[in-house]
Amino acid sequence: MKVKPNKRIALTIGDPAGIGPEITLKAVKMLADSGRFEYSNFLIIGDRELISRACGYFNCPGLIEKLNILHVESDGARKIKTGIPSAYSGLASFEYIKAAASLASAGGFSAIATAPISKEALRMAGLDFAGHTEILKSLCGSRRVEMAFYGKYFNLLLMTRHVPLKCALKAISAEGIASAVLAGAAFMRSAYPGSRKINIIVPGLNPHASENGLFGSEEKEIIIPGIALASKRLGDRACCRGIEVCGPVPADSAFYAAFKSREKTLILSYYHDQGLAPFKLLHFESGVNVTIGMPFIRTSPDHGTAYGIAGKNEASCLSMANAIKLAMRMKPFELE
Numbered sequence: 001m002k003v004k005p006n007k008r009i010a011l012t013i014g015d016p017a018g019i020g021p022e023i024t025l026k027a028v029k030m031l032a033d034s035g036r037f038e039y040s041n042f043l044i045i046g047d048r049e050l051i052s053r054a055c056g057y058f059n060c061p062g063l064i065e066k067l068n069i070l071h072v073e074s075d076g077a078r079k080i081k082t083g084i085p086s087a088y089s090g091l092a093s094f095e096y097i098k099a100a101a102s103l104a105s106a107g108g109f110s111a112i113a114t115a116p117i118s119k120e121a122l123r124m125a126g127l128d129f130a131g132h133t134e135i136l137k138s139l140c141g142s143r144r145v146e147m148a149f150y151g152k153y154f155n156l157l158l159m160t161r162h163v164p165l166k167c168a169l170k171a172i173s174a175e176g177i178a179s180a181v182l183a184g185a186a187f188m189r190s191a192y193p194g195s196r197k198i199n200i201i202v203p204g205l206n207p208h209a210s211e212n213g214l215f216g217s218e219e220k221e222i223i224i225p226g227i228a229l230a231s232k233r234l235g236d237r238a239c240c241r242g243i244e245v246c247g248p249v250p251a252d253s254a255f256y257a258a259f260k261s262r263e264k265t266l267i268l269s270y271y272h273d274q275g276l277a278p279f280k281l282l283h284f285e286s287g288v289n290v291t292i293g294m295p296f297i298r299t300s301p302d303h304g305t306a307y308g309i310a311g312k313n314e315a316s317c318l319s320m321a322n323a324i325k326l327a328m329r330m331k332p333f334e335l336e
């Protein structure tokens with residue numbers, strides 16, 4: 001019989017106009033019903049009235065009494081309408097994140113799991129953030145954070161996040177590649193502490209990884225030197241033993257190689273959609289977004305607010321449940 005964890009993590013309900021409250025409650029109930037966790041393992045952060053409303057979406061009487069809730073109010077919360085993004089829902093989601101980050105930064109929790117928020121609603125509320133990663137970096141004062149993704153078939157680390165493609169391509173450098181490999185290695189060691197072998201794949205940027213310069217020079221001038229620098233730095237660290245880095249592998253076959261691998265594999269991605277298109281193809285309802293580099297672990301589902309199905313009891317909680325389980329397992333680490 002497995003021993004139930006005594007760790008507690010904070011859960012934010014995300015944008016309350018979206019599916020966040022629903023999937024948070026469904027995930028907590030599913031995990032508690034599995035017998036592996038207790039309701040006491042979780043502190044749900046959000047407006048209690050909105051959480052109670054979400055309980056009604058999937059007809060679960062009595063659930064609200066079992067939950068540990070930190071009630072957080074925000075201006076205009078009573079005006080929030082399910083399925084409709086607004087300044088009120090954007091502000092509410094931000095206040096929940098602030099509360100969770102404050103508790104975790106003070107040492108009350110070693111991890112938080114956050115339900116989806118809306119960039120549109122944040123902007124409506126006058127909050128100029130691209131997403132959770134940027135909000136948490138600002139709130140915690142972290143020098144460097146990265147966005148990684150955990151999945152059944154492979155893992156992913158973005159070298160750039162929510163920026164235009166032309167800006168992402170200009171940001172590629174040998175030093176950036178080496179730094180991303182080291183960050184990916186730290187992430188994989190935290191996610192898979194018992195694994196003897198971990199693979200990190202650096203893809204090509206150009207078609208066929210430029211085919212010896214026929215389709216571009218970035219591989220020869222930037223990517224190959226970056227991999228050499230990364231390999232040297234990995235070799236200098238005892239904690240990185242068993243981690244192998246390879247590339248540049250043509251991007252159109254790199255993800256298939258990771259999918260077929262029997263080992264724990266992480267792929268770097270130069271820009272948002274290069275990595276997230278194949279990742280979401282395989283992990284849309286199960287993948288986990290992980291913010292690394294803060295004094296606490298932060299995970300979230302790898303999908304959005306899904307306003308169109310909010311309040312209809314159609315949302316899957318699998319990705320949220322996976323995010324919670326991963327947050328329970330990982331240990332915080334800061335990046336160099």
